[in-house]
Amino acid sequence: MQRYLSSLIILVLGVYLLGFHAFAVDDNQYTAITGGMLIDGYETPPIHNATVLIKGNIIIDAGPAHTIEIPEGTTLIDARGKTVLPGLIDLHMHLDLIGHGDYDEYYSYIKGTERLAEIMPIAAKQMLRAGITSAVDLGSPLSILDIKEAINKGNILGPRLSVSGPWITRIKLGGVPDSYQIVIDSPKQAAKQAQYLIDQGVDVIKLWLGLTLEDYKAVVKVAHQNNIKVHAHLYKVDAIRNALKAKIDVLQHVGSAKMPPYPEDLLHQIAESRTPVIQTIAHRIWVYPATLSNPGRLDTPQMQSDMPADLYQELQRSFTHFHRLGYFHDTPDEIRNAKINAKQFINSNAYIGVGTDAASPLNFHSDAIWREMSALVDSGMTESRVITAATKTNAEILGKGDQLGTVEAGKLADIIIVDGNPLFDINMLKYVDTVIKNGEVQVFE
Known part of the structure; x- marks a missing residue:
């Protein structure tokens, strides 16, 4: 199996940077x-x-x-x-990210994937320190398999990982290194690439944007033949309907208020089918106003001590006038939609797990999980229900309910x-x- 990082580099950097036992x-x-x-x-x-x-x-x-x-x-x-x-379980996070304000500038600063051997151990430590003992990474180069192995061996401190590696898409995402994404143009190619990822050792498959119903079906067929679950990045109604027809295993992002309210028949279908929903509602809609009210959360001694000086300084630079960042361009509208949208899946009694989309801009691994759970409570879940969602339900969605949760x-x-x-x-x-x-x-x- 091809690797982009050596275990030796990971071990040395992990122990040097993290100082743990x-x-x-x-x-x-x-x-x-x-x-x-x-x-x-x-x-x-x-x-x-x-x-x-x-x-x-x-x-x-x-x-x-x-x-x-x-x-x-x-x-x-x-x-x-x-x-x-x-232990808490995060069903949607990104170990390569640390909360930088702009994706394009971030990947440029770390020279694509060159510094991931430094950054991933930092993120892993932050997650475990926040009480996350298991997590799903949905979008990284295949080098994350080395990080997973190093954590399993005890060479790096972090949660036990399930990983997707690169996502499969028909739309290439600019600014993100090519090693994060596999662009396909047919269902046959989608199936082939899904099998490739499975052969490399991924635990789940992530599907991104622009995919057709036949693409979904082709990937699901291959994945299920290999006992692998498929997670789909979804917002729009037609895409969600296609995902349900194709028997996608986990619906990611739905309910995070990018969209106007969803149709009642769709909500009923999702709830009735018990298809897991991971809403990731806090990453813009709660984190942004929380930062407006307390910008001091962006600069703490713990954050500074977690990372090399130059990376910390770049992070702080990226937060300048954070309300003007492109990532938050539509957030005021999304917040208004959230008053209805984020509650719909809760009120329909959908099968809800918890994922954070950490560490998207300002959404740090160190606090993303409790902020997501708090946002779900704000939206109508009881404290007891959201704790169950982040533990027992998440373990079931992972297929590890007999071991964890x-x-x-x-x-x-x-x-x-x-x-x-x-x-x-x-x-x-x-x-x-x-x-x-x-x-x-x-x-x-």
Whole structure:
């Protein structure tokens, strides 16, 4: 398999830039999280004064403290006054991005893909620190497969990744390096390129703009033969209808208010079919006004310490007069549409997961997930429902519901501890105190 980055470069840069370590546990080591309020991922009331017992990387038991016996020699994590919940899952993010204000200028500054070996480990650390223990990258060069492997080996700190590699499209996106996109002109070519990506080792297929119904069907046929899910970048009604006819697995971006309100029959069809919807509503519509009201969020000591000095300075330069950036040209209209649009899928009881489109302009990996969840609550989801969407539902959409997404016996120990009660205020998810991934407590320096 062709690679664009060597594992050695990734390892050296990852360790040098990130400065991390984890408390590794062996398969026979017990860890217990005690005293906190447990939200187990199901849309049910929390368990107070809970205990979560972990052996190695597997949850052995989770429930009221008086029902669980803690073995002698167990490592204890005191969660009193805090909330324990499953690790968050982001079903739409971009590990190559860091929130720069302009895509064209960003790719020019990093010389296409030359500096991705620096940037992807930064983004991965920011995500994990924010409580994201699993994520789907929807659009990167195939070099992201090296990053995924390095994370799996423990050489880079980050969430466990599912990746699409380049997207398949009929419309070439200017300003983005060619290695991000595969431009096709027929269903036959679409199927061939989908098989190529699968052969390279991608986990999902991403479809972008301009594709026909026959293109969709051709890719879905190949992907499903290989047990691979297809995610489609969608806004317009006709494209969504075609995606449903072709049995696309995941609808990405629908409901993010680029469009006027959707027809009721379309909403009903999506809800009835249980086709997963990932709305990504915050990335312009909530992030932009939040930045207008608090531009200080664009420059923090943590952001500065996360990256090389020149990259940080370029990031700050890109934020000058951010309200004039082309990315936000139509945002005031989108915000007005959002008062109806973003609520439609929620009110229709569609099968909704959570994705952020991080790190699009101003939408940083460090806070994109809680802002997206907050925007969904603003749009009508309860706090309990949105937490379930970002954990249990997202794991199901990934096809990993038997491993991830809930805190219960038999699941992998992906758990976060939050300093606050997100059922009272979903914004408390920005105060992540402890991240446990695969049974290991992550320590950020």
